[in-house]
Amino acid sequence: MASFGKLDKDLNLQVYENVEELSNSLAEHVAQLSASAVKDRGAFTVVLSGGSLIKTLGKLCEPPYLHTVDWGNWHVFWVDERVVKKDHPDSNYKLAYDGFLSKVPIPSEKVYAINDTLSAQGAAEDYEFGLKQLVKTGILAMADTNDYPRFDLLLMGMGPDGHCASLFPNHPLVHVKEKWVASITDSPKPPPERITFTLPVIQTAANIFFVANGEGKAEMVAKVFGEELPFGQLPSQSARPTNGKLIWFADKGAASKL
């Protein structure tokens, strides 16, 4: 698997005084990407994760963005989801709905939640099938250089162990290449049953924004920007675009060990 060299703090990292400033900047960056994707292709394909990320999207739900972003052309996906009902407290869909999606006018048919009646494997296959249908309609772009879809933006968080999506350090799932979406039934972080985009899909994205807040993330952020580790040992380091743009949005706490 390709190695892209060390991450560059000057190019790939933006450090903010506090979460408020981080959220303001994140909103501006997302709004700009949305505007250019809608102008170019008439659609903005944006992928959410769970965790604290959702809170940092709050500024997008306020003026001016609430009124200036072309929400009608957003298409929303999940980089990973827990295999639970949509109204379950563990659901990433519920987290995103309560904290973000219910506050902005994205048409509900453009929000692609998992089928919560299926097993983990069934839900992963169903999600991948759904993505392939969207490729056929032209809503979701394919990469020019490989057989993976190319999302406009992945919004990612990093767990304190360095996982991202539901790709955990050294788990065999980090090496899966033949699928776009995979299932996991032994997630080290509960709940155990999840679906996740595979690393090649993540690496094919046009843009990845990672968000890291607080000193609890500092050690891992330093590792991500440190020595290049073998592929998959630190998924949040491996999760960078081969032909796209990566920005880490960190507050001072998360950047304190760099």
Ligand SMILES: O=C(O)[C@H](O)[C@@H](O)[C@H](O)[C@H](O)COP(=O)(O)O
């Ligand atoms: O389903 C999940 O468990 C989440 O999607 C997960 O991958 C999350 O993004 C990270 O654990 C960071 O979460 P925090 O920002 O809350 O630490």
